[in-house]
Amino acid sequence: MVRRYLILFVLLVLVALRCYPQNIDYDKRLREIVRQYGQAEVTIPFTDRNTLNSLTREVSITSVRDKTVVISLSPLTVEWFIQQKFGYSIIEKSFTKGIVSALNTKEAMGWEVYPSYFQYDSIMQSFISLYPGLCKLDTIGKSNNGKLVLALKISDNAADNEDEPEVFYSSTIHGDETGGFVLMLRLADYLLKNYTGNSRVKNLVDNLEIWINPLANPDGTYGTGNTISSPVRYNAQGYDLNRNFPDPVTPNTVKQKETLDMIRFMEEHRFVISANFHAGDEVVNYPWDRWYSRYHADDSWFHGISRAYADTVHYYSGPAYMNEFDNGITRGAAWYIIYGGRQDFVTYGLQGREVTIELDMTRETPAAQLELLxxxxxxxxxxxxxxxxxxxxxxxxxxxxxxxxxxxVFITGHDSDSSHVYSDTLTGKFVRMLSPGSWDLTFSANGYIDTTVSNIPVYEGQKTDIVVNMIPETNRTKTIIPSVTSLYPNPAANEINALLSDRMTGYVNVRIINMSGVVISDFNTETIQGEPVPIDITMLKGGSYTVIFTNTSSKASCRGKFMVIK
Ligand SMILES: [Zn+2]
Structure with a gap:
């Protein structure tokens, strides 16, 4: 794409022009830009990953390529950066070009200009008045400057909370990455307009609850004003909101209002899948952002869905757009590590599946390019x-x-780093998206016996429905399972012997459960026909216990009760 080479060329010229030795005047210029525009961009040469990893904890790295690290500085980070005495170059801020504001809401809804903040609010309101049954407006929270962070729910029977998987699109958490904002509004418009008459859209709206948050950081985009004039990456306090979420290993302490509101909203909805839209590059970035050599358990699935996004782009728009890194996709940390990103928080902390989609090399997509986007x-x-x-x-x-x-709901031998999911507290429903294959899912819940459902098939582009019946610990011991042929001595202090029926012989799982239903011991052992199974009970406190034997291949079970005297 010609545009991209032009940008790269301009960048290289700027870098070349600015490589004079650093001096006080240069630091002064940097401070001046931050004061005037609320942020500044600098570049430093890429040296090694370790330097980058300590740097990413202090400032916002926005790109690493061609041996150059691009850093964004806010009023909060500029002094720290100057003190480090890096040999840096300033990318001079050019005036925001091509951010054309609409004259009215009607013009804004042609999606080829940017709405004012009030027009944005009217557009969101207009969706619910035009399509009352199909959407619902919710407020995630208010920004530091008092602007609304809105989310539109699109679904059939939108007013009801149906038993449907919830999905989430959110954009412009970096206020100057503007293209995704209008893209999200237009997506909402498209889904609502095409519900009648387009079976693909109808299928999505009927079977999912689609949540769209077009603008996650309104203060960054609009500042205190009503039109976009000098958008910045940061919120009104100078924080990079996509570095502000709890980290899986070291949850950060400073959390901004916008972040806390977003966390609460996402905890409430537990989205099955989500994406966070950005600009500055053209790539689908999938977890992890914070671990370089550790992959998500569902890495091949993440690779597949990211590949599908980029390949679909290429199919309809040609190969020139979204072809960075591995032809439009990358694992986050392979590009550069970030801590406190939303993608890792959602995927690790909420058992969700989130990717970060970089929509445009140009951060502030000119209005004239919105149609193409x-x-x-x-x-x-x-x-x-x-x-x-x-x-x-x-x-x-x-x-x-x-x-x-x-x-x-977890997969033994596969899940790690919080990659399991949970069934919903109210409905008992769950969705586990997986690569095609045959999977064994284990279900565990308080007061129930663990259940494993084996060989569940997963096919490309298809759904597999299952119903899992959990057997309460108490039920099983009281009514369902036959008794052990003989359990002796009973009561006992150190060892108890169980004589099992012939049909139980072989490898058996032994579980000892106390009076409150808590599993005290859980192990496997081999049994021989006609020979008692010795069980060491020296570690058990005095009291009454239930023991359950389950043959590991036939799944036949039997149980017995015994007393421990100490
Ligand atoms: Zn961004």
């Missing part, structure tokens, strides 16, 4: 949320009462 991305936007309709969709319920059971 839409044409390049809209198919991919549908493809991405369709992922929530695939994989394993299950209902976890109590075997006797059929009431929903909140359970941990």
């Amino acid at each position: 839409w044409q390049n991305n809209w198919h991919s936007l549908l493809v991405y949320i369709e992922n929530a309709l695939y994989g394993i969709h299950g209902l976890v319920q109590d075997a006797s009462s059929s009431l929903p059971v909140p359970a941990k």
Whole structure:
């Protein structure tokens, strides 16, 4: 794309021009830019990853390429940066070009100009008055300057909280990465307009709850004003909100209002899949952002959905757009490490699946390019949320009462770093999106016996429905399972012997449960026909216990009660 080479050329010229030795005047100029515009960009040469990893904890790295590190500085970080005495070059701030504001809401809804803040608010309101059954407006919170952080829910029966997977699109957490803001508004408009008559859209709206937050950082985009004139990356306090989320290893202490509101909103909804839109590059960036040599358990799945986004872009728009890194996709940390990003927080902390999508090399997409941005991305936007309709969709319920059971759903030997999911507390429903194959899912919940469902097939672009019946610990010991043939001596102090029926012989799992239903001991052992199974009970306190034997291949069980005397 000609535009990109031009930008690269201008960047290189600027870097070349600015490589004179650093002096006090230069620091003065940097301070002046930050004071005037609320931020500044500098470059330093790339030396090694370790330097980068300590730097990323202090300032916002925005790009690393061609042996150059691009750093954004805010009023909060500029002095720290100057003190480090890096040999840096300033990227001179050019006036925001091409951010054309609409005259009125109607013009803004042609999606080829930027709305004012009030027009944005009217557009969101107009969706609910035009399509009352299909959408609902919610406020995630208020910015530091009192502007609204809005989210539009699009679904059939939008007023109700239905049993449907929730998905989330959010843009412009960096206030000067503006293209995604209009892209999100236009996506909402497209979904609502095409619900009647477009079966693909209808399928999405009928089966999902789609949440769209076009503008996550209104203060960064609009400042205290009503039109976009000097947008900045940061919030009104000078914080980079996409470095402000709790880190999996060392949750950061400073959290901004916008971040806390977003965390609360996302905790409430537990989105199955989400994406956070940015600009400054053209790439789909997937977890982890904070671990370079550690991959998400579902790394191949993340690779697949990111590949699908970029490939769909290429299919409809040609190969020139979104072709950075591995032809438009990258693992976050392979590019550069960040801490406190939303993607890692959602994926690690909320068991969600989030990627970061960089939409445009130009951070402040000129209004004249908004139509092209839409044409390049809209198919991919549908493809991405369709992922929530695939994989394993299950209902976890109590075997006797059929009431929903909140359970941990995990894959032994596969899940790590919080990659498991949970079934919903109220509905017992869960979605686990996985690469095609055959999967064993284990369900565990308080008061229930762990259940594993084996060989669940997952096919590309399809849904597998399962219902999991959880057996309460108490039920199982009282009614369902036959008794051990013989359990002796009983009561006992140090060892107890169990004689199992012939059908139980082989490898058995032994679980000892106390009176409150807590599993005290859980192990496997081999048993031989006609020979008693010795169980060491020296570690048990005095009291009454239940022991459950389960043959590991036939799954046949039996149980017995014994007393421990100390
Ligand atoms: Zn960004």
